[in-house]
Amino acid sequence: NAGVTQTPKFQVLKTGQSMTLQxxxxxxxxxxxxxxxxxxxxxxxxxxxxxEGTTDKGxxxxxxxxxxxxxxxxxxxxxxxxxxxxxxxxCASGTGLWGPQHFxxxxxxxxx
Amino acid sequence: xxxxTQPPSMDCAEGRxxxxxxxxxxxxxxxxxxxxxxxxxxxxxxxxxxxxNNETNEMASLIITEDRKSSTLILPHATLRDxxxxxxxxxxxxxxxxxxxxxxxxxxxxx
Numbered sequence: 001n002a003g004v005t006q007t008p009k010f011q012v013l014k015t016g017q018s019m020t021l022q023x024x025x026x027x028x029x030x031x032x033x034x035x036x037x038x039x040x041x042x043x044x045x046x047x048x049x050x051x052e053g054t055t056d057k058g059x060x061x062x063x064x065x066x067x068x069x070x071x072x073x074x075x076x077x078x079x080x081x082x083x084x085x086x087x088x089x090x091c092a093s094g095t096g097l098w099g100p101q102h103f104x105x106x107x108x109x110x111x112x
Numbered sequence: 113x114x115x116x117t118q119p120p121s122m123d124c125a126e127g128r129x130x131x132x133x134x135x136x137x138x139x140x141x142x143x144x145x146x147x148x149x150x151x152x153x154x155x156x157x158x159x160x161x162x163x164x165n166n167e168t169n170e171m172a173s174l175i176i177t178e179d180r181k182s183s184t185l186i187l188p189h190a191t192l193r194d195x196x197x198x199x200x201x202x203x204x205x206x207x208x209x210x211x212x213x214x215x216x217x218x219x220x221x222x223x
Contacts, residue, residue: 004155041213042213043156044213058210059212088153098203098211100146100161101158102158103155103156104155105155106153106155
């Protein structure tokens with residue numbers, strides 16, 4: 001039982017490049033979330049999806065887009081990467097919106 | 113801004129109970145308190161949550177004061193593997209119930 005799987009685990013980009021972070025869960029959860037975590041800080045919510053077919057902005061959505069491809073998958077896209085987006089990105093899922101969340105192991109993203 | 117206040121760090125001896133405090137003096141009546149932990153650089157792990165009654169599960173106990181302005185997470189028999197950053201989070205009504213994370217408490221379990 002893999003839980004929440006994020007790919008890739010590490011990535012280095014140049015300023016202006018684009019990329020998509022992938023997230024998949026196998027727990028049949030309705031809700032999925034994308035967070036970022038900067039050094040020494042707590043998590044900040046970027047986007048969330050309460051159920052398949054819906055997405056909403058979180059606390060820090062600027063510079064990001066998301067797609068809830070199906071119930072299992074929720075991707076995060078950086079269209080034009082900036083150094084300020086250097087961070088660790090976590091995907092999470094849960095049965096109900098804002099209930100207990102299960103997290104992936106993160107994607108460590110560096111933008112030069 | 114996070115609605116909780118936690119000490120930045122704490123120590124606890126292995127085998128003893130670890131008591132982690134959290135202040136949430138502005139909490140409103142229907143806002144839940146959640147606890148998560150993050151071991152090293154892994155993804156956070158859900159521990160427990162509650163509204164106003166004390167809660168217990170296989171990992172920990174959550175004690176919420178009667179006025180709900182503070183709470184304590186109790187790890188009854190701490191082990192070295194409990195060394196982590198512990199986050200106390202209030203699910204905030206005026207942010208559409210999103211979880212607003214603070215910096216947490218770094219708990220170090222010492223042999």
